[in-house]
Amino acid sequence: xxxxxxxxxxxxxxxxxxxxxxCNYSSSYSPSLFWYVQHPNKGLQLLLKYTSAAxxxxxxxxxxxxxxxxxxxxxxxxxxxxxxxxxxxxCVVTEGDTGRRALTFGSGTRLQVQP
Amino acid sequence: EPEVTQTPSHQVxxxxxxxxxxxxxxxNHLYFYWYRQILGQKVEFLVSxxxxxISEKSEIFDDQFSVERPDGSNxxxxxxxTKLEDSAMYFCASRQGQGKTQYFGPGTRLLxx
Numbered sequence: 001x002x003x004x005x006x007x008x009x010x011x012x013x014x015x016x017x018x019x020x021x022x023c024n025y026s027s028s029y030s031p032s033l034f035w036y037v038q039h040p041n042k043g044l045q046l047l048l049k050y051t052s053a054a055x056x057x058x059x060x061x062x063x064x065x066x067x068x069x070x071x072x073x074x075x076x077x078x079x080x081x082x083x084x085x086x087x088x089x090x091c092v093v094t095e096g097d098t099g100r101r102a103l104t105f106g107s108g109t110r111l112q113v114q115p
Numbered sequence: 116e117p118e119v120t121q122t123p124s125h126q127v128x129x130x131x132x133x134x135x136x137x138x139x140x141x142x143n144h145l146y147f148y149w150y151r152q153i154l155g156q157k158v159e160f161l162v163s164x165x166x167x168x169i170s171e172k173s174e175i176f177d178d179q180f181s182v183e184r185p186d187g188s189n190x191x192x193x194x195x196x197t198k199l200e201d202s203a204m205y206f207c208a209s210r211q212g213q214g215k216t217q218y219f220g221p222g223t224r225l226l227x228x
Contacts, residue, residue, distance in 0.1 A: 043222055
């Protein structure tokens with residue numbers, strides 16, 4: 001079975017400061033891990049994904065995440081927050097990559113960016 | 116850039132009524148999904164569909180739910196007799212194949228009164 005825990009329901013940062021959104025996962029098999037972002041009244045947009053290649057994954061809009069198997073973590077970071085980064089972020093896991101496997105979502109982290 | 120589209124964006128219905136939520140996946144995608152997000156809760160998997168049949172479904176996806184790909188472009192979710200607890204945002208997603216990303220539509224917000 002697979003599961004995801006997002007450790008913070010809300011994170012607030014000042015514009016220009018670093019962002020850290022924490023995610024721990026549980027998976028019986030080699031997982032694929034994703035971060036999706038949801039802006040208000042918008043769909044879910046893929047930020048980045050890890051699928052057993054490089055452990056440091058770079059995504060869109062300056063975000064990156066590092067897969068740490070020993071810590072079962074996949075934290076999302078960005079060196080400098082922008083106002084447009086304010087949104088809900090979801091850490092997502094799926095086991096294997098058969099093309100049919102469902103995604104398991106974390107509960108989400110709402111990121112606020114203060115001017 | 117191709118995208119998944121969903122209609123309607125909002126749907127209000129009375130308890131016990133049937134609703135059909137529509138999705139147009141990206142044209143060369145082969146795997147299709149429905150997820151839902153009850154307000155304030157996690158996004159939950161409902162069902163996946165491949166090769167004109169359900170390949171996986173969650174315990175949420177009971178006999179009140181059905182999916183169909185009636186033609187080459189649409190993918191629908193039908194709820195036969197809606198309940199208050201079916202009120203949620205419903206997301207459609209599609210995927211090209213193995214090793215590929217699931218792309219999500221903007222969602223349909225369903226409100227059951």
